[in-house]
Amino acid sequence: MKKLYVTIGVVLFGIFIQILIWNNIINPYYGIVLTTMAMFVILSTSLNLINGVTGQFSLGHAGFVAIGAYFSAIVTTRMSLPFPTFVIFIIALLVGGIAAAIAGFLIGLPTLRLKGDYLAIATLGFGEIIRVLFLNWEYVGSASGMWGIPKYVNFLWAYVLAIIIVLIIVNFINSSHGRACISIREDEIAAETMGVNITKYKVMAFTFGAFFAGIAGGIYAHLIQILHPQNFTFMLSVQILLMVVLGGLGSMSGSIAAAILLTLIAEVLRGFAELQMIIYSLMLIGLMLFRPQGLFGRKEISLNNLFSKNSGSISFGSPKK
Amino acid sequence: MTILKTTNLGRSFGGLKAVDKFEIYLDERELVGLIGPNGAGKTTAFNMLTGVYVPSYGEIQFCGESIVGKKPYEITQKGIGRTFQNIRLFKDLSVIDNVKIAYHQNVKYGVFSGIIKSKKYKIEEEEITNKSLELLSIFGLDTKHNELARNLPYGEQRRLEIARALATKPKLLLLDEPAAGMNPQETHKLMELIRWIRDKFDITILLIEHDMSLVMNVCERIYVLDYGKIIAHGNPEEIKTNPKVIEAYLGEEVSPNVKSK
Numbered sequence: 001m002k003k004l005y006v007t008i009g010v011v012l013f014g015i016f017i018q019i020l021i022w023n024n025i026i027n028p029y030y031g032i033v034l035t036t037m038a039m040f041v042i043l044s045t046s047l048n049l050i051n052g053v054t055g056q057f058s059l060g061h062a063g064f065v066a067i068g069a070y071f072s073a074i075v076t077t078r079m080s081l082p083f084p085t086f087v088i089f090i091i092a093l094l095v096g097g098i099a100a101a102i103a104g105f106l107i108g109l110p111t112l113r114l115k116g117d118y119l120a121i122a123t124l125g126f127g128e129i130i131r132v133l134f135l136n137w138e139y140v141g142s143a144s145g146m147w148g149i150p151k152y153v154n155f156l157w158a159y160v161l162a163i164i165i166v167l168i169i170v171n172f173i174n175s176s177h178g179r180a181c182i183s184i185r186e187d188e189i190a191a192e193t194m195g196v197n198i199t200k201y202k203v204m205a206f207t208f209g210a211f212f213a214g215i216a217g218g219i220y221a222h223l224i225q226i227l228h229p230q231n232f233t234f235m236l237s238v239q240i241l242l243m244v245v246l247g248g249l250g251s252m253s254g255s256i257a258a259a260i261l262l263t264l265i266a267e268v269l270r271g272f273a274e275l276q277m278i279i280y281s282l283m284l285i286g287l288m289l290f291r292p293q294g295l296f297g298r299k300e301i302s303l304n305n306l307f308s309k310n311s312g313s314i315s316f317g318s319p320k321k
Numbered sequence: 322m323t324i325l326k327t328t329n330l331g332r333s334f335g336g337l338k339a340v341d342k343f344e345i346y347l348d349e350r351e352l353v354g355l356i357g358p359n360g361a362g363k364t365t366a367f368n369m370l371t372g373v374y375v376p377s378y379g380e381i382q383f384c385g386e387s388i389v390g391k392k393p394y395e396i397t398q399k400g401i402g403r404t405f406q407n408i409r410l411f412k413d414l415s416v417i418d419n420v421k422i423a424y425h426q427n428v429k430y431g432v433f434s435g436i437i438k439s440k441k442y443k444i445e446e447e448e449i450t451n452k453s454l455e456l457l458s459i460f461g462l463d464t465k466h467n468e469l470a471r472n473l474p475y476g477e478q479r480r481l482e483i484a485r486a487l488a489t490k491p492k493l494l495l496l497d498e499p500a501a502g503m504n505p506q507e508t509h510k511l512m513e514l515i516r517w518i519r520d521k522f523d524i525t526i527l528l529i530e531h532d533m534s535l536v537m538n539v540c541e542r543i544y545v546l547d548y549g550k551i552i553a554h555g556n557p558e559e560i561k562t563n564p565k566v567i568e569a570y571l572g573e574e575v576s577p578n579v580k581s582k
Contacts, residue, residue: 168436175435175442176421176428176449183422186411193371193409195397195426195489204432298413 010163018156031155032223037263038158039219042165044243044255046212049169051241052249053178054205055185057116059237060107060123063130064100064210066232068217070140072096073149073227078139089152089222093161096218097211103130104210105203112202127237135229145228152222161219165212170252172208181205185250242280246287248294253301258294324349324525325370325493330379331549332369339365340549343379347493347525352516354540355529356560358569362549363529364406367495371403372396384492398426402491404482406498406529412471416462416481419470420453423488453488459521460484476507480514487522494518496528500535508532512539537561545569 021031043061050058075081075092083091111122140146172178180201183191192198221227243262247254262280269276287294323346330343340362347353357363368374370381372393381388388396411419428449434442457463460480465473470481479499486494499515500508512535519526530536536543537557545553545560547569553560560566 171436171438172432175432176425176430176446177432177435179418179422180425182414182418183411183425186414187409189373189393190405190409190411191422192393193373193397193403193405194423194485195394196422197392197394 011160014156014159014163017159018154021155033263033267035153035155035158035219035223036267037260038155038162039216039223040240040243040259040263041162041256042158042212042216042219043240044247044259045166045169045252046209046216047240048244048247048250048252048255049172049181049212050205050209051244052251052255053173053185054181054202056112056202056206057120058123058206058209059120059234059241060125060127060130061209061213061240062232062234062236063123063127064104064213065217065220065236066127066130066134066229067100067103068093068096068214069221069227069232070096070134070146070217071099071214072218073146073221074140076152076222077146077149085150085152089157092152092222093215093218096221097214100214100217101207101211104207108203108206108210112199112206124234124237127232127234131229131232134232140227143229145226146221147226149221149225149227151225153219158219158223161215165215166252166256169208169212173252177201177204182250242284245294246283248296248298250298251294251296251300254294254296254299257296322349323347324384325527326382327370328380328382330366330369330376330381332365332374332377338549340369340546342550343369343546344551345544345554347527349525350519350523352519352526352539352541353528354536354543355527355546356531356533356536356543356570357546361546363546364497365549366546367403367497367529370396370495371401394426397489397491400490400492401495402486402489402493403495404479404486404497404499406501408478408482410470410478410482410485412469414470415467416470416473417450417453417457417466419481419485420456420488421449423485424449424452426489456484456488475502479503479511483514483518487518491524493525493527494522496526496530498529498531500530500532508535511535515539 017026017034020026021028043065047058047061050056072092072095075095076088081088081091107123107126111119111126114122134140136142173182180191180196181204183194183196184198184201188198239262243258244255246262247256247258265279266276269279325345325347327343327345331341332339343366355363355366365374369376372388372391372395376389379389383396383399383401386399388399391399411422428445430439430441430445454463454466457466460483462477462481462484465477470478473481483496483499496515500511503511515526515528516539518524528540540557542556543554543560544551545563545566552565552569553563555563
């Protein structure tokens with residue numbers, strides 16, 4: 001029952017904010033900032049599934065975002081589907097997500113046998129390859145970018161998608177399949193000895209993460225309305241990684257908080273673009289010095305237990321009280 | 322009935338034959354020991370039986386089926402569970418999650434059921450939680466089920482590792498130096514526990530151990546490994562008096578560096 005109230009409250013909050021934006025009580029610019037926040041929540045939680053939960057250090061998230069962005073934009077601009085706009089948009093998001101998931105699967109299969117630094121480098125290379133491919137693909141505008149993408153995304157869209165995706169990821173982690181992923185992070189050999197098919201679960205986490213990154217890419221495309229390969233460089237991957245590390249590897253609530261915080265800081269510092277990176281770097285250094293496990297460590301804070309005395313307890317399949 | 326049988330099993334690392342012509346058999350419900358001086362190749366043998374290493378040559382028959390070249394998780398699913406010499410718990414997870422992960426292979430609900438928290442998911446998860454608590458209570462760990470595994474005292478970590486291995490429902494349990502780092506009282510308790518596990522879970526146990534009193538007391542049959550080869554095989558009495566074993570074992574213990582063979 002309590003869960004239902006929380007859900008209703010959360011949805012109403014989103015609608016409330018959206019109404020404020022529509023009525024210009026919240027400046028449309030802040031509306032875009034809020035939407036970006038929701039997008040980064042999706043990106044950081046999906047990367048956290050790969051990096052934090054399964055323990056596979058990936059630096060190729062920008063590649064998946066690019067695939068999702070471009071493919072969803074192809075659906076909305078290059079095809080004239082006979083459906084109402086929101087159906088077209090859902091199809092576009094799904095196409096983007098699935099395209100990214102396929103890429104994730106194909107990349108994951110051979111590279112996930114690599115460990116640590118080697119995997120990071122392989123995925124980094126993958127991200128760059130994707131960017132260069134789009135840079136040379138005439139059909140999507142190559143170096144001049146892709147123009148005229150309709151603005152289908154408003155805050156409510158991104159907000160609801162973010163909630164759905166976070167719920168999916170959290171529920172996945174709390175299932176036996178999620179525990180299998182966590183066991184891989186903890187100790188691969190022990191996990192395999194416990195009967196966990198580690199290749200399967202690594203690829204699964206990678207594919208899931210890529211799928212959600214692709215959806216976030218679709219949101220990005222229909223928010224910014226212009227796509228250029230330059231927007232999907234290595235720096236985007238690093239930015240997302242920063243959110244994951246800042247929030248705490250393996251903590252979804254940490255990723256969400258860090259995504260919101262860093263998006264805010266980025267916006268506040270927009271006036272001085274150079275300073276933005278310096279502050280980012282200083283924050284990272286400070287964090288590594290004072291709190292190497294991230295803001296939240298591996299703890300989770302959820303709306304359900306926020307007010308009960310068990311708030312902040314470790315939630316990986318904690319037994320029922 | 323023979324549950325496990327190896328023939329001419331071997332593994333070499335470069336030019337070194339870590340294990341050579343390793344031939345053992347285990348009957349159902351037997352408690353067998355594998356002993357040998359340090360570096361004799363005992364753990365390598367375990368790693369081949371559990372698929373961590375692929376044997377360089379030879380054959381392993383488990384329940385009448387060859388398991389050579391199978392992945393560790395497949396071998397676990399076929400019914401060989403193990404513990405590790407250097408404890409390999411999921412240290413940053415709670416005690417109960419360690420056990421729950423071991424139940425993973427028997428979970429029937431799919432990824433999608435987990436995501437939407439279907440009825441099937443809820444029923445199975447509750448079942449897993451109950452089974453895990455039950456298993457933990459057997460090992461006296463149920464009161465600590467919410468603690469992180471790394472915070473348990475050493476002896477309890479060993480017990481948890483055995484509990485976790487049993488949760489995979491093995492027919493054959495391999496224990497790699499279960500008494501390492503334990504004091505005599507703890508070792509004595511462990512001895513009783515091992516015997517009791519065999520009877521309660523009705524399984525075969527093969528254990529590697531350095532503690533002679535434990536091996537001689539608990540095991541019904543013993544294999545002695547030295548320099549990768551089996552040099553003796555028999556019941557504890559035979560092993561105690563076997564001159565080869567005394568040479569390999571006591572020789573090393575008295576003057577570790579002098580012996581050359």
